[in-house]
Amino acid sequence: MTHNYPPFIVAKFGGTSVADYDAMSRSATLVLADKNVRLVVLSASAGVTNLLVELASGPESRVRQDKIDTLRALQQRIISRLKQPETVGREIERLLDNVARLAAKAAESRSAALCDELVSHGELISSLLFVEVLREQQVEAQWFDARKVIRTDDTYGCAVPAVSAIAALAENTLRPRMEQALVVTQGFIGSDAAGHTTTLGRGGSDYTASLLAEALSASRVDIWTDVAGIYTTDPRIVARAKRIDTLSFAEASEMATLGAKVLHPATLLPAMRKNIPVFVGASNNASAGGTLVCRDVPAPARYRALAVRRQQTLLTLTSLEAQPPHRFLADIFGILSRHELAIDLVTTSETSVALILNATSATSGEADMLTSALLTELSSHCHIEVETGLALVSLIGNALPQTESVCKAVFAELDAFPVRVICHGASRHALCVLLPAQSADGAVNALHRSLLE
Template sequence: MQVLKFGGTSVGNAERIRQLVLIVAAERARDPHVVVVVSAMAGVTNMLLGAVQAAVGGNVAAIDHAHAELRRRHLETLAQVVASDAEHQALQAQLDALLERFARIGEGIALVGELPPRAQDFIAGLGERLSARLVAAALRADGIPAVAFDADQLIVTDDMFGSATPDLAATALAARECLRPVLETGQIPVVTGFIGATPEGIPTTLGRGGSDYSAGILGAALEADGVVIWTDADGFMTADPRLVPTAQVLSEISYAEAGELAYYGAKVLHPKTLLPLIPKGIPLYVKNSFRPDSPGTCVSATTGDWQADVKSVTSIKGLALITVAGRGMLGVPGIAAKTFAAVAAAGVNVLLISQSSSENNLCFMIEGADAEKTRAALVKALAVEFHQGCVERVDAHQPVAIVAVVGAGMRGRPGIAARIFSAVATANVNVIAIAQGSSEINISFVVAEGEAAAAVTAIHERFELGAMTSA
């Protein structure tokens, strides 16, 4: 059995959905048991959330505009992928019912001037509910039996709205009970990505980009033979081809390498997607729905046959470097604990941590949008330490970027770091902070945002990744 996930660009219009149908038909010919997971049509989630955020300020017109535009776009696509009048009428009624619910919730939000987390999660997942019904209808129109499933029937989560955590055991029971009978009758379940529900049935979301994660969760729950992420990229690459024209597709990488690359800027995969697959050893494939014949990347427990110390260089921009500094920090226990407790309480995600050996300086990376609230939270949390003179300042430096150099071949190989930073120095790029995990498959460092592209290019050239081949 295969789980096939299609992203927003892969379901973005009627033409892309027709291409999806061809891909699913080809996969079904090889394996009759196929589960399809879909994202919302490209841009839909942003439009939904933008409209309800505007409604909080009393802008009801934003809801009306979004409702009209979403209805136009989805009904236009429906008319192009479904020929049967009866099917068209039935699907239009379903789509209209979902959009009317959005309009009613939006009007209520505008009336009270507040967006409860539960309401936001329902609105955020509405695009997937719409696209799943369109895709299932398109498959049926091509003679492939398919049925749409809302994942709040399948994926059981906690109540952390906006970024819920799945209960994998409960999800496995629900997914098998709902989907296996459908698969055994030869039908294809078309499941909404991104959404789940609490045990009480309250809709939740898995965080932005969570449709990939949904595919991983369902792949593990159903013990699939593989999970395929169909996206608009050829796979994991040696670098971002927009920065480095000579970048190549990596045919095989390990779970650990893919996880590092996804976390540090490779946009082809949500970082959590692999978590449920790793314990079961289920391989994941990343392929391009615009070029379905391209081989893509296989992600598994092995590193593959690529003969190179470094496999890829990636970067994340739009970040801020937060520094907690003070000559009195030396030997004082608990400052790091209080620092990160305050950051966690503010709901801020930390991407990288570095500390000077003198203990006078602790710095970490966060999203740039969180810089001011993080700095304010730290000043408040460390008030005693400021008064005692242990901490002298909390600074926010932005915009900065993380550059990550990844490869399992780096482990235990002397001189890799020297080659990396020699290349960066030759490109006249200043390194602000450095971090390396004990796994030795990732060396990350911080540079000014405007210098990130030069650093990536220099490292790619130094390690000759543009000429890398598999053995």
């Protein structure tokens, strides 16, 4: 049976947009300004997730208490501004007591599952507070536990959503509430089949908003953050960077994957599956406009943006003996697969393969990826070289492999920089170069000046 539901918007607010009472009030005003917003997804308040992650690492009791006191003070500053703080204050105090209990447990025995349960409290607290801010503006708002809908596997720390289960749960439990009132829920968190709390990885609140929009066939997803859209590059690197008013899904997806910080890399996948536009704007300056990401952009420019990803590791593996190239590559990638090492970019020759690894995606950097067990197994097949302190600079555009002048234009600007690896041709939308981290900002400035200004 097909239902024709009225169009609605999912609005997601990042940590800076709910950092304190004033930020929450601005975000509430944004929600109320558009009657089509029926579902609000929140991150934890700025700084809270970092505190919770530190608590999950099991610090000694004095440090642990200091962090819990800091966390309590952050929430109390918001609660103290509420007109009727009693009810929500008691509930948040209960959650903070639970944080203290879990942090003490983490000090005795750490686990990924315990970490997920602990860090989930940031979103639970911010969403409870935001409901009260909305109610103060005479709005009928309901709090909803996202874990009832966001079903995932049990890969704690970076859980994989079960899309069909989410669709069924959202239709049965979330949509009826949205028809009665404005619903406020949490990003980043979910639950596995056993009911244990899971998380989607850092920055996963954008992903939650997109998953719920897909499940409920929303008309748009609004991502409210601290920047007015997506820029040609990070304005902190290039002051002349300009906002891009419209991006295609393919362009924005490449930008997110290759280091642009505005969107979580997985955010666009659910939106693309249902062709749901995604708007990115600044909650503290909504009148400044933003960027709309959608399926089709008429006559997009050849060169669109530059992205930088730091903390990159180059792993070069060279065969120890003469053997057919296909066998060497099969052996190497078989080992990498068994050790679940995520490979980002690859270049190969007959006897060696160079792999670019993204340490920012690992919980504790390079050590998390290149385990002793992995290196031991690889060493029986090849000579290993590991190079750290690198950055990946990527040019995003359209039909780049088919553009005769692209390499000439890029390498003319990079002539003075010590490029380690080049990846070009696999993607229509990106050309990537790996170089020492200290050279990244200079390379971005040179390329931006030449190609994007």
